[in-house]
Amino acid sequence: MKGSKLLLLLLLASSLYLSAVIAAQETCPADFDSKCEGGASDDWEGEFFPGIPKIKYEGPKSKNPLAYKWYNAEEVILGKKMKDWMRFSVAFWHTFRGNGADPFGAPTKAWPWEDGTNSLAMAKRRMRAHFEFMEKLGVDKWCFHDRDIAPDGKTLEETNANLDEIVELAKQLQAETNIKPLWGTAQLFLHPRYMHGAATSPEVKVYAYAAAQVKKALEVTHYLGGENYVFWGGREGYQTLLNTDMKRELDHLATFLQAAVDYKKKIGFNGTLLIEPKPQEPTKHQYDWDVATAFAFLQKYGLTGEFKINVECNHATLSGHSCHHELETARINGLLGNIDANTGDPQVGWDTDQFMTDIAEATLVMSSVVKNGGLAPGGFNFDAKLRRESTDVEDMFLAHISGMDTLARGLRNVDKLIEDGSLDELVRRRYQSFDSEIGALIEAGKGDFETLERKVLEWGEPTVPSGKQELAEMLFQSAL
Numbered sequence: 001m002k003g004s005k006l007l008l009l010l011l012l013a014s015s016l017y018l019s020a021v022i023a024a025q026e027t028c029p030a031d032f033d034s035k036c037e038g039g040a041s042d043d044w045e046g047e048f049f050p051g052i053p054k055i056k057y058e059g060p061k062s063k064n065p066l067a068y069k070w071y072n073a074e075e076v077i078l079g080k081k082m083k084d085w086m087r088f089s090v091a092f093w094h095t096f097r098g099n100g101a102d103p104f105g106a107p108t109k110a111w112p113w114e115d116g117t118n119s120l121a122m123a124k125r126r127m128r129a130h131f132e133f134m135e136k137l138g139v140d141k142w143c144f145h146d147r148d149i150a151p152d153g154k155t156l157e158e159t160n161a162n163l164d165e166i167v168e169l170a171k172q173l174q175a176e177t178n179i180k181p182l183w184g185t186a187q188l189f190l191h192p193r194y195m196h197g198a199a200t201s202p203e204v205k206v207y208a209y210a211a212a213q214v215k216k217a218l219e220v221t222h223y224l225g226g227e228n229y230v231f232w233g234g235r236e237g238y239q240t241l242l243n244t245d246m247k248r249e250l251d252h253l254a255t256f257l258q259a260a261v262d263y264k265k266k267i268g269f270n271g272t273l274l275i276e277p278k279p280q281e282p283t284k285h286q287y288d289w290d291v292a293t294a295f296a297f298l299q300k301y302g303l304t305g306e307f308k309i310n311v312e313c314n315h316a317t318l319s320g321h322s323c324h325h326e327l328e329t330a331r332i333n334g335l336l337g338n339i340d341a342n343t344g345d346p347q348v349g350w351d352t353d354q355f356m357t358d359i360a361e362a363t364l365v366m367s368s369v370v371k372n373g374g375l376a377p378g379g380f381n382f383d384a385k386l387r388r389e390s391t392d393v394e395d396m397f398l399a400h401i402s403g404m405d406t407l408a409r410g411l412r413n414v415d416k417l418i419e420d421g422s423l424d425e426l427v428r429r430r431y432q433s434f435d436s437e438i439g440a441l442i443e444a445g446k447g448d449f450e451t452l453e454r455k456v457l458e459w460g461e462p463t464v465p466s467g468k469q470e471l472a473e474m475l476f477q478s479a480l
Helices: 001-026 082-086 092-097 118-138 156-177 203-223 246-267 291-300 313-318 323-332 359-369 393-418 423-431 438-442 449-459 469-478
Strands: 088-090 140-145 180-184 228-231 274-277 307-312 338-339 380-382
Touching: 082 359, 088 118, 088 156, 088 246, 092 118, 118 156, 118 393, 156 203, 203 228, 203 246, 228 246, 228 338, 246 274, 246 291, 291 323, 307 313, 307 359, 313 323, 313 338, 313 449, 323 338, 323 359, 323 469, 338 359, 359 393, 359 469, 380 393, 393 423, 393 449, 393 469, 423 438, 423 469, 438 449
Parallel strands: 088 140, 088 380, 140 180, 180 228, 228 274, 274 307, 307 338, 338 380
Antiparallel strands: none
């Protein structure tokens, strides 16, 4: 009996304590013109990330999780500062709008500054938190979708007014911090109006609405000093060909992109326009499936001089390629403009958007970047999100530190591979037969079939040397 009473008292005490905690965590309404009961402040006071210092480089021996071990922004490697090779950027949508929800579960993240609304006041508070985060992380670039930073209104005019108000705050914060957008974009996939696509929608009113939204997003990106503008066509594709006129949709998409080029030039925006390929999800088939498909599309419609490619590593694996393959395909065709730095889980068949932590993958990625001479005016955008189970504010920093250190370590490994030279020499020797007179003739486009037939009759059966793949893998691994 005494045990039962004791248990009851403990439960009551726990209930009262929990009630007190919940009451203490209540936030003010989103309307900053009103006051909470008790006269609480109408805006956030103090830091959004108290207890988190500015992240500094401490070197590989450091055990401090809130420090860089490999990324030293000012250190010069291969003729450039690390910060200039990387040009890191924070993705606003994943970092500040990601709530941990998935198709099977409710949101798991409740950041202290969030009040549960999508109001203008909340958007302003969120933007301030975003800039404090970047300052403490030591990153001077950010990326955004229009609808992630500002809420939809009841009309296009109201929506644009909302966006303008948030953009003015962002402009002010940029001036105070010297942080600028790496790129901006329009969110043309979430709203129900875009369920059939935006530029490829069969409804002309939707096409026009998408054009108006991109027009505004281009203006905003230009106003904020953005260096690039991205087109990700998440709904530009089909679920079945039975009800789809593919040629007409592709023609419409090309016309839409040409109109974007024309308007970019009209407003004096000198940033690079980027296409971000993805094979599927949410559509069954997306028209810009991979880099090669996007390149063929640009060639067909005469747009190759106007666009470059934003390669997302997780999208590469979804299309059946490695990220390295997609980067090299873009690079050798003069199209590599930006990288969305993330990765997927090989056991999961969807876009998991994880932070890249594989050193070998990062080394391959950085080898393409170095061969490209860098990414500027593009860079590395962390289009990556915390795992659903990672719910501490500190985790936001840990994830970005890990991703930045991984790519920095990849750059250091490329430096070692170049200095050693063995892998480059293996590749050179594999193709050295083309350094001959007849090889030079072939590569100059003058190796006609009659001439080559005569050479074969002269040489006899060719001797084919080993590809030395195992040695190449050994040499690569030695740098890791």
